[in-house]
Amino acid sequence: xxxxxxxxxxxxxxxxxxxxxxxxxxxxxxxxxxxxxxxxxxxxxxxxxxxxxxxxxxxxxxxxxxxxxxxxxxxxxxxxxxxxxxxxxxxxxxxxxxxxxxxxxxxxxxxxxxxxxxxxxxxxxxxxxxxxxxxxxxxxxxxxxxxxxxxxxxxxxxxxxxxxxxxxxxxxxxxxxxxxxxxxxxxxxxxxxxxxxxxxxxxxxxxxxxxxxxxxxxxx
Numbered sequence: 109x110x111x112x113x114x115x116x117x118x119x120x121x122x123x124x125x126x127x128x129x130x131x132x133x134x135x136x137x138x139x140x141x142x143x144x145x146x147x148x149x150x151x152x153x154x155x156x157x158x159x160x161x162x163x164x165x166x167x168x169x170x171x172x173x174x175x176x177x178x179x180x181x182x183x184x185x186x187x188x189x190x191x192x193x194x195x196x197x198x199x200x201x202x203x204x205x206x207x208x209x210x211x212x213x214x215x216x217x218x219x220x221x222x223x224x225x226x227x228x229x230x231x232x233x234x235x236x237x238x239x240x241x242x243x244x245x246x247x248x249x250x251x252x253x254x255x256x257x258x259x260x261x262x263x264x265x266x267x268x269x270x271x272x273x274x275x276x277x278x279x280x281x282x283x284x285x286x287x288x289x290x291x292x293x294x295x296x297x298x299x300x301x302x303x304x305x306x307x308x309x310x311x312x313x314x315x316x317x318x319x320x321x322x323x324x325x326x327x328x
Contacts, residue, residue: 122182127188130154136166228260291306
């Protein structure tokens with residue numbers, strides 16, 4: 109199965125999740141974290157979904173799917189193995205131009221949801237074209253071991269410096285020097301004073317952790 113990898117911007121976009129089980133909960137909460145306006149259509153909800161609805165993060169429609177539920181949505185996740193329901197969903201998704209993913213059923217999906225390693229703004233997506241979700245999951249676990257929590261604030265620092273130097277002609281060179289510097293190791297060890305000194309030397313005075321608005325993660 110040939111695919112094209114992308115990262116979708118969901119801020120303010122309507123997304124629909126059909127189903128109230130744990131698999132549906134993971135997709136709904138992931139879309140919410142990306143800024144989507146998420147509607148969950150399901151008679152009953154798993155505890156994690158119910159908590160998210162109670163907190164006002166998700167909208168809940170307490171019934172089974174009806175034709176028209178996908179209207180105006182950018183994408184839809186469906187947790188179902190009912191062939192008749194899948195057929196109806198595919199027909200509406202095609203008519204409404206909605207990206208459809210039937211969880212764990214790649215042959216019925218318009219896109220495949222990858223295994224993802226996330227460290228703050230850093231995201232690494234792993235896909236096998238639907239051939240082996242198990243392999244994608246194993247690779248994700250291996251990468252999670254290799255990519256420690258320090259990568260979250262490390263990426264935040266680089267992004268904040270990039271934004272702070274938006275009009276500086278030296279920005280590319282400065283960022284390249286930061287990437288080649290001991291910055292990642294200093295973040296891993298949470299050596300705040302040395303990080304500030306390195307940033308001042310390479311990027312300029314005033315670009316401290318506090319000045320950039322970046323907090324170092326606590327050790328787990």
